[in-house]
Amino acid sequence: MIGPAVAETLDLDDLKRAGLRVTAPRLAVLAAVRQGGHPTVEELAVSARGRLGTVSTQAVYDVLGALAAAGLVRRIEPPGGPARFESRVGDNHHHLICRSCGSVRDIDCALGHGPCLQLPAVDGYQVDEAEVIFRGLCPACGVADGAAAPGDRDHPAPA
Numbered sequence: 001m002i003g004p005a006v007a008e009t010l011d012l013d014d015l016k017r018a019g020l021r022v023t024a025p026r027l028a029v030l031a032a033v034r035q036g037g038h039p040t041v042e043e044l045a046v047s048a049r050g051r052l053g054t055v056s057t058q059a060v061y062d063v064l065g066a067l068a069a070a071g072l073v074r075r076i077e078p079p080g081g082p083a084r085f086e087s088r089v090g091d092n093h094h095h096l097i098c099r100s101c102g103s104v105r106d107i108d109c110a111l112g113h114g115p116c117l118q119l120p121a122v123d124g125y126q127v128d129e130a131e132v133i134f135r136g137l138c139p140a141c142g143v144a145d146g147a148a149a150p151g152d153r154d155h156p157a158p159a
Contacts, residue, residue, distance in 0.1 A: 007031065018070035028052050029063040030087075033073050038084040038095075038104035076104070078133055094132040100141035107134060 011030045015022045025048060032039060032047035039047070045060045064085060067073040076084045078097050084104060092109040117130040 007034070014072055018072055020066055020070055023063075024052055025055050025059050026063050026067070028055065029060055030067060030072060033064075033067070033085050034087045036086075038076060038086050040082045040084055042082070044085065078104070092129060094130075094134065096134040096136065098138035098141050099135050100137055100144075103138050105138075107132075 008027060008031065011027055011034070012022055015026055015030070020026060028048040028051040029044055031051070032044045035047070037043075041057065041060055041064065044064070045055065045057050048055045048060060064073065064075070068075050068085075071089055073085050073087055074089045076086065076095060078084065078095070081097070081102060086106075088106060094107045094109065096105045096107050097103070117132070119127055
């Protein structure tokens with residue numbers, strides 16, 4: 001594992017390569033996303049505030065928009081839940097979301113290459129990506145739920 005100083009240098013270099021101005025909020029948010037866990041905007045704002053002392057939620061949204069447009073982070077929008085962000089970009093992977101606690105796990109593409117699904121020919125489209133979200137119960141929630149099948153009980157959507 002790399003240390004914080006090396007990670008910040010890499011983040012600095014990535015921002016510059018992407019043509020983005022290096023700012024304290026961008027460094028703080030990028031570092032928070034790269035810690036993993038598919039954080040929400042609110043979680044990223046808390047982490048950035050821990051590094052900077054103060055930063056508005058709107059500034060975090062603005063930073064995330066710039067980072068996503070530059071290809072440094074990926075925005076995930078699970079139905080019924082808040083947007084989440086990750087630093088795993090440039091590959092074709094999907095997500096598994098727990099219906100009960102909302103935890104998110106990366107799932108590699110089943111075919112090993114995009115778009116990971118085979119579609120019938122669609123006039124004029126050149127499909128190069130498929131976004132798949134699998135849903136179920138994580139091991140902890142499955143045990144807590146008495147190992148009930150996902151259809152056996154209603155699980156609230158992640159908040």
